[in-house]
Amino acid sequence: MLDRTALLSSEFLPAEFLSSDDQSRPFSEQSGISPNAGSHTRLRVLVVDDERLIAETVAAILNVNGFEAVEAFNGEDALEAAHKLQPEIVLSDVLMPKMSGVELGIRIRQEFPETKIFLFSGQAATSELMRKAQADGYAIELFPKPIHPEDLIAKLRGL
């Protein structure tokens, strides 16, 4: 069994990811792609996944494709980041410790009713959580993992 803590530790990431002082935004800042800073058209996206690598790579991809993306690795941090970022879109994994993506989505929706929520999940088991949320009146869209970055970008742009 692989040690996931080791996998997610800094040595597995490209060095440039870690050169930034701002650990919350390593990819977008260091990817070498100029972000379209200040543009009103740039959608603010909060990317949440307890798999750091996913959160970081997704945020990096979005940042080079005209979004302003920020990543968070759990629900609590995500709520805090949302207050700073005021995201138009929250993209979150479903299965996370302490606070699931569904819970996070509901909390975000309550605080930022305009914010769109996208969940992505690697397994169908989350459908139970989804049904529950929908039954409670929360329209949450679910993407399956893995989703190809181009498809994700197209989905987000299509909003």
Next chain:
Amino acid sequence: MLGPLEDVLSKRKPSLPPEDVRQIETVHRNGLRLLKLVNTLLDFSRIEAGRIQALYRPVDLAARTAELASVFRSAMDRAGLNYKIHCEPLPKPVYVDIDMWEKIVLNLLSNAFKFTLQGTVELTLSSVDGQAELSVRDTGTGISESELPRVFERFHRIEGASGRTHEGTGIGLALVDELVRLHGGTVQAQSKIGVGTTFTVRIPFGASHLPADRIATDDRQAENTLGAAPFVQEALRWLPGGPSGEEQLVKDLANEDLAPLLGQKQAAGADRPTVLLADDNRDMREYVQRLLGRKYNVTAVEDGARAMAAALANPPDLVLTDVMMPRMDGFDLLRSLRDNAATAAVPVIMLSARAGEESESEGLEAGADDYLVKPFTARELLARVGSHISMHQLRRELTSKEHQLRTKAEKAEQQHRAILESISEGFIFVDRDWYVRYANEQVAALGNVPLSSILGKTLWEAFPGIENASFVPAYREAMATGRVTHHEDFYEPSRRWIHANAYPSPDGLSIFAQDVTERRVQQEKLLLTEKLAATGRLAATIAHEINNPLESVLNLIYLARTSPAQMSKIREYLQTAEKELNRVSHIARHTLGFYRETSIASDIDLPALIEEVLTVYDSRLRASSIVIVRDVAIVPAVRALRGELHQVFSNLISNAIDAMRDGGQLKISIREPERGHDVGLLVAVEDTGIGIPQENIPRLFEPFFTTKPSAGTGLGLWVVSQFVASWGGTIKVSSNTDSEKQGTTFTIFLPRVAAPDQKKKPQPRLM
């Protein structure tokens, strides 16, 4: 002195050790000798004191003497002597005191017997010169001329004479002399060493020579030859082998020591038990008749044919028969009695002079109830006759009662039968030797055999192939331990699943058998469905574990592809992607293993397998912040089906995760049981979750029982229990819902070999 000894001897068999019996018999014998001596001396002193009151009667001396003499017949015969009795009817009556005459005759015969080792003893009574003459001639050792004049002296014993015994008081002949003189007669002895001795007694006819006041005219036929007993008894003791039956009878009668056996003399009448005696020997008939006549109605006949006729005319309570008889011998009589319904149950005791175990077993084999070898004692005869008659009466009584009881029992049995036939279950009763004593139609149907082919056979014969099913050990256990057993297995010959409950009793085993094939088919279906569902759920779990790294890989490749940055960065993206792909392949390799061939048992490292299961649930464990604690010993491999083990521990771990929504600790313990216990592994899955309420625990392993209606199917733990049972293992659960120490522990005992029989489907044991 002798009375108590008799008492002891008559009760001896069960209570006394043989050595003590022999000693008491010796004392008894010497006691009898002393008694005889004392009595004789008393006779003398009475005679001399003139106190003996002789009473002279006219007696048929020939008949009387012949009868007396015959008492010695068997002793003489047994000694191999040629014993001749000639008693001619006398022309005139002879007046004698019967008791005294007895003593005269018997002393002379006793003396002749004692000193005649071979040859002849001849008693003759005849009329000679107007007198009755009794002579007793023997071919014995003889008496020397010097001794001859002194033989009638009191206490004179001839030294060196070779006789049967050195016992002797030297008083017998002196008494004879005295008694003869009292009768106005004379006694003489003639003898020659090596040739023999003759004693001659002469008594005048008539009564003119006797005192008139001592003459009795009544014709008292005194109690026959009772006084003969001590003489014959004594004579017989001189023979190797001891006294024979008939003499003993006389003696016993005389001494009246048989009172306990004879009991109260019963008045003759129809109420008395009847004994039929068949013996061609007149003496024997008379003695036995006299002995048994006090208590029983005795019919005596002289051969088997007459006995059979008498038995048919009036079936007796007992038949005593000699073996050797003219016309119809004892064995033929026995067969005829047994062949006839009216007499078949009558006890038969065979009497025979043929000694030896051979003839005894011959008699018993022929169907006699008992066998008495002559010589037998009166005690023996009375005891055996008494016991057989009372047994016979008891049997007759029981038979009539048994008929009532049987009627009752049959009625009850019919009711039970009706019940047993009407129940839907098969019922079978086997005795302790496994013979089928009762079976109903349902059993026949279950076994797919006709009912008629079951009854009277052993269980194994009745149900061929049962040995291959696991019922047999369960039945044997029930029979051996007296404990009820429940068992379920597939019975191949009828292709049915049978659930059997075996109830032991002192008489055997009652088995109730139920066809549970339908239920089993449903269970099998359910199990299969659940297996597929579990597989599906597991696939979803695994999918998550695979899809996450794939997502990362896709992103990294996209970044590498679209990045304008320098090659070194691109290479780093790709290296990270490669690591993620390695992760995917690791998970695939370890978690999808159980999808491979699962019907072949293999040696499995259980700790490693449980690690694989934990890998599958890694995301859920992390998502629920569950800490894993391992307490895993170094344990040997178990032989099992990988897929089954995987499913069991997946279900348990998944359950534990469900119970710990708000985090907690999952502890996995694996160890071998304490020494002396079963060979296998003990695995505990312990969570600190919400716990199971006590009232739910008994239903925990029931299919469709769930406390998580929105999430669970209620099959998880049922599947676990089914598999564990099929391995021959056990599962225990303990749970606590108190907030302080809440949590649930499942403990599984997994046998070293946990693979079920390949031919059969898993067979749950009801727990």
